[in-house]
Amino acid sequence: xxxxxxxxxxxxxxxxxxxxxxxxxxxxxxxxxxxxxxxxxxxxxxxxxxxxxxxxxxxxxxxxxxxxxxxxxxxxxxxxxxxxxxxxxxxxxxxxxxxxxxxxxxxxxxxxxxxxxxxxxxxxxxxxxxxxxxxxxxxxxxxxxxxxxxxxxxxxxxxxxxxxxxxxxxxxxxxxxxxxxxxxxxxxxxxxxxxxxxxxxxxxxxxxxxxxxxxxxxxxxxxxxxxxxxxxxxxxxxxxxxxxxxxxxxxxxxxxxxxxxxxxxxxxxxxxxxxxxxxxxxxxxxxxxxxxxxxxxxxxxxxxxxxxxxxxxxxxxxxxxxxxxxxxxxxxxxxxxxxxxxxxxxxxxxxxxxxxxxxxxxxxxxxxxxxxxxxxxxxxxxxxxxxxxxxxxxxxxxxxxxxxxxxxxxxxxxxxxxxxxxxxxxxxxxxxxxxxxxxxxxxxxxx
Amino acid sequence: xxxxxxxxxxxxxxxxxxxxxxxxxxxxxxxxxxxxxxxxxxxxxxxxxxxxxxxxxxxxxxxxxxxxxxxxxxxxxxxxxxxxxxxxxxxxxxxxxxxxxxxxxxxxxxxxxxxxxxxxxxxxxxxxxxxxxxxxxxxxxxxxxxxxxx
Numbered sequence: 001x002x003x004x005x006x007x008x009x010x011x012x013x014x015x016x017x018x019x020x021x022x023x024x025x026x027x028x029x030x031x032x033x034x035x036x037x038x039x040x041x042x043x044x045x046x047x048x049x050x051x052x053x054x055x056x057x058x059x060x061x062x063x064x065x066x067x068x069x070x071x072x073x074x075x076x077x078x079x080x081x082x083x084x085x086x087x088x089x090x091x092x093x094x095x096x097x098x099x100x101x102x103x104x105x106x107x108x109x110x111x112x113x114x115x116x117x118x119x120x121x122x123x124x125x126x127x128x129x130x131x132x133x134x135x136x137x138x139x140x141x142x143x144x145x146x147x148x149x150x151x152x153x154x155x156x157x158x159x160x161x162x163x164x165x166x167x168x169x170x171x172x173x174x175x176x177x178x179x180x181x182x183x184x185x186x187x188x189x190x191x192x193x194x195x196x197x198x199x200x201x202x203x204x205x206x207x208x209x210x211x212x213x214x215x216x217x218x219x220x221x222x223x224x225x226x227x228x229x230x231x232x233x234x235x236x237x238x239x240x241x242x243x244x245x246x247x248x249x250x251x252x253x254x255x256x257x258x259x260x261x262x263x264x265x266x267x268x269x270x271x272x273x274x275x276x277x278x279x280x281x282x283x284x285x286x287x288x289x290x291x292x293x294x295x296x297x298x299x300x301x302x303x304x305x306x307x308x309x310x311x312x313x314x315x316x317x318x319x320x321x322x323x324x325x326x327x328x329x330x331x332x333x334x335x336x337x338x339x340x341x342x343x344x345x346x347x348x349x350x351x352x353x354x355x356x357x358x359x360x361x362x363x364x365x366x367x368x369x370x371x372x373x374x375x376x377x378x379x380x381x382x383x384x385x386x387x388x389x390x391x392x393x394x395x396x397x398x399x400x401x402x403x404x405x406x407x408x409x410x411x412x413x414x415x416x417x418x419x420x421x422x423x424x425x426x427x428x429x430x431x432x433x434x435x436x437x438x439x440x441x442x443x444x445x446x447x
Numbered sequence: 448x449x450x451x452x453x454x455x456x457x458x459x460x461x462x463x464x465x466x467x468x469x470x471x472x473x474x475x476x477x478x479x480x481x482x483x484x485x486x487x488x489x490x491x492x493x494x495x496x497x498x499x500x501x502x503x504x505x506x507x508x509x510x511x512x513x514x515x516x517x518x519x520x521x522x523x524x525x526x527x528x529x530x531x532x533x534x535x536x537x538x539x540x541x542x543x544x545x546x547x548x549x550x551x552x553x554x555x556x557x558x559x560x561x562x563x564x565x566x567x568x569x570x571x572x573x574x575x576x577x578x579x580x581x582x583x584x585x586x587x588x589x590x591x592x593x594x595x596x597x
Contacts, residue, residue: 267505275568290514293563296557
């Protein structure tokens, strides 16, 4: 596959390196001759020096027979122009790195489709997502929202001695009759099973459950973990990454305090984040961190624009007793340093971008959020109408494929854990968990 | 624990008199009825915190807070300054509502952060600043907390 990589900064360089190592035919376009030289010396790639937003340069790089363009310069506008040009040349997959939210989403001049871009990566937002995953990773391996966030699919590993270990689903249903979880899959030895009522759960199993969002916290203790501790997060530095993270935390109902040194930025954040506590303060001051109660915080994220400041405040937070400390790092060289100094984890917007793009490249189509860590099964949300084959029938009368299960029925405000005598009615939303082989059969029932 | 259970009417003052930031902090500390020495230490600690960055979080609200050994449990107070006071808040606007939050350095129940969060939530409710300005008795403050705070 011929891949054009636009930009030989850290992101472009790493992408080119990984893809060329995988024997892809890589051409790097870079406007800075020195950087281009460095890339051609270090990597097994062709380099073209020039402006990636210029047609002659793209043509010289061979855009007419490329199957993929990765526009990852640090300039949104260049990435956008190159991407639109690429679509005109019929390039199949176009990925653009776009940081400015004004260029996508509501109110932007052109939609993603109009620009012909298959995947837009916002490094700062990608990084915030990864940070959030890290903060909660001690418990769940996957947490995917469905039905506008009313129901979540949660994946976790059952610990030795957990209350659920050694029990069948029927026994659990009896023990936990006031809960509303549906166990939709058990992954054991790399194989995904759709459980029946007599299926037994073992320690070490990876479980996937559908849970009403309000009850997610009760799941961890059942699997043998302490109750989810991520209730309060402190973000030192109101950067774009910090703001995106605060937005994510807000949607999860997690309390969040943001510290920033710049008063004007504080004001902006306070306006835009109605639920966060925004304080005007310097996060590299140990006394201040102590006064703000960093010792009792579940997650501390150092997210200023300066790597040195982040490292310092991470170390201070860790020393002061914060549970999990994640540091934002911009320079790739520093990433390796983090584990050595005792900070729990590090994230980098550029590395997050590289990872997200590589995931896309490998799969060959758009990344879905329902990508799960240890199973290839799919979770699908269907809306039922009068025409649906399944509508109105009692579930036990429907020949539902054995490699699929209805996890939850949403009817108005009600969340129903389906049993054999329940019916799926027009207007319901239904969440189905299915192994790949069963997906087409399931689709027929709902079409 | 709900916020209303952490306040009593004797730590609520609806007509703060101070005309500057220092005096106002002292007046708030006064509501806790500590001994003189403790009150002086607490004032100094609060002032140090304010010097690191104002706790005026905008929209007429400030939440001076700190951890200190002079209290042995979480202590809260509320003060209202009807005419407003320049508290160096992040939006540069005068502050009308002051929530004081003081906790010992180590608390068994670790309520400091949850309470700080709850107060920030309560104060950021769009209707709350207006409601607060209409209060005429300390008991009404407690009733407002019961109604609108978690």
